[in-house]
Amino acid sequence: MRIPLIAANWKMHKTVNEAAEFVHRFAMLAAAGDIETVICPAFVHLAAVGELCRKHGIRLGAQNMFWETAGAFTGEVSPPMLKDLGVDYVIIGHSERREHFAETDQLISRKVKAAFQFDLVPILCVGETLQQRQANKAMDVIAEQVSTALSGLDPSRVRRTVIAYEPVWAIGSGLAATGSDAGAAGERIRTTIGEMFSLKVARDVRILYGGSVNAENIQDFLRETEIDGALVGGASLDADSFARLVNSAQKAVVV
Numbered sequence: 001m002r003i004p005l006i007a008a009n010w011k012m013h014k015t016v017n018e019a020a021e022f023v024h025r026f027a028m029l030a031a032a033g034d035i036e037t038v039i040c041p042a043f044v045h046l047a048a049v050g051e052l053c054r055k056h057g058i059r060l061g062a063q064n065m066f067w068e069t070a071g072a073f074t075g076e077v078s079p080p081m082l083k084d085l086g087v088d089y090v091i092i093g094h095s096e097r098r099e100h101f102a103e104t105d106q107l108i109s110r111k112v113k114a115a116f117q118f119d120l121v122p123i124l125c126v127g128e129t130l131q132q133r134q135a136n137k138a139m140d141v142i143a144e145q146v147s148t149a150l151s152g153l154d155p156s157r158v159r160r161t162v163i164a165y166e167p168v169w170a171i172g173s174g175l176a177a178t179g180s181d182a183g184a185a186g187e188r189i190r191t192t193i194g195e196m197f198s199l200k201v202a203r204d205v206r207i208l209y210g211g212s213v214n215a216e217n218i219q220d221f222l223r224e225t226e227i228d229g230a231l232v233g234g235a236s237l238d239a240d241s242f243a244r245l246v247n248s249a250q251k252a253v254v255v
């Protein structure tokens with residue numbers, strides 16, 4: 001069974017006090033029930049936010065990491081450093097990192113491998129640009145991103161991976177994909193993994209949708225069989241709005 005997951009990607013937002021206030025208020029308002037919730041603050045807040053998250057049963061995620069264990073890599077953060085802080089998840093290959101920090105599928109693949117070496121679960125982000133979508137290439141782009149990032153991995157690791165389908169045009173734009181668009185992408189991702197590894201492995205992988213998700217549209221995504229949760233940016237910055245989203249999601253996953 002795939003446990004539904006909703007992850008907050010705070011990007012480069014919040015001071016440490018704002019982050020702490022958020023966790024207290026969110027924990028008071030949210031009734032996550034069967035849903036696993038994850039908060040991904042900036043690196044500098046991982047220790048403080050992690051401590052509060054543990055008290056409230058919220059999981060901790062990082063937004064990025066380097067693949068080397070240690071060494072002369074000024075400004076970078078390694079997988080064991082994250083592990084040491086109690087981090088469970090790490091977002092890898094977000095489209096903002098692909099765009100502003102020139103992350104390629106090959107580089108992303110190294111990060112995915114490094115995450116597993118240190119028992120961190122990668123939330124691998126994939127998704128097409130508007131131009132690729134208009135050229136009818138969305139599905140091929142997604143399949144290529146997934147297969148390069150996961151190539152050479154042990155199947156027992158792949159099955160623990162979380163993949164976030166995040167169409168670039170939907171991120172921060174207020175223009176979310178439709179539930180069925182996300183479902184179709186989810187299906188393509190699962191088929192790709194099935195062909196690379198096995199159907200059994202593919203069935204275990206959790207697939208999220210990301211891109212302008214909010215309390216009003218979350219249920220559209222969760223109704224899709226292939227979508228197991230969401231990666232949320234804008235709507236995760238305010239505790240009330242994120243709690244509303246999680247509570248609305250909880251209604252959709254109750255069977």
Ligand code: PGA
Nearest residue numbers: 171172211212232233234
């Ligand atoms: P958004 O961001 O919810 O603000 O569109 C999602 C993301 O970038 O992960």
